[in-house]
Amino acid sequence: QKEVEQNSGPLSVPEGAIASLNCTYSDRGSQSFFWYRQYSGKSPELIMFIYSNGDKEDGRFTAQLNKASQYVSLLIRDSQPSDSATYLCAVNSITDSWGKLQFGAGTQVVVTP
């Protein structure tokens, strides 16, 4: 069983619409959750992190965390063509003190003009 699961997509979103990405994780004790954006051929860049249940907003991005249901989501409002990328969900591992991150395989988002 994968520890961090995401729909691979592609998720096709019209320009200006809301993109909704979901991520589920298996380690119930995980405490930190991160969203990375990765353009094709490039390295991942951190766009959001969330530690507490509820919503966290940063510009056009909103991260939502529900620890009881073990899922974290990312909403992208007013989607732009520049948002077309693969979004990686990362969850910390608490099986050791190093705080290693486990990554999902990513959801590809395609914003269509």
Add this chain to the structure above:
Amino acid sequence: DGGITQSPKYLFRKEGQNVTLSCEQNLNHDAMYWYRQDPGQGLRLIYYSQIVNDFQKGDIAEGYSVSREKKESFPLTVTSAQKNPTAFYLCASGRTGNNSPLHFGNGTRLTVT
């Protein structure tokens, strides 16, 4: 500017040769990581290090070796024992602790023929 520098960006080797990928950071981060990414897949952890002269195997360490002689440097050697070395290699660093995100270098794309 602080950051993580990986070199080279592209690397081509013949099968049976060892190759070393460079990773240097000036973010004063204690922890450093090596991930491998294959097309359409998520990041898989190869090795990680929290302090100088100490490192741990990740999920796919076979065929790889690392050293951590300086805080700033964490080179990865891909040995001839690695059966499928062609991949995108990402170096990352971060503060120790469960709430710390990882910051990535620009990656090295290794092709072995």
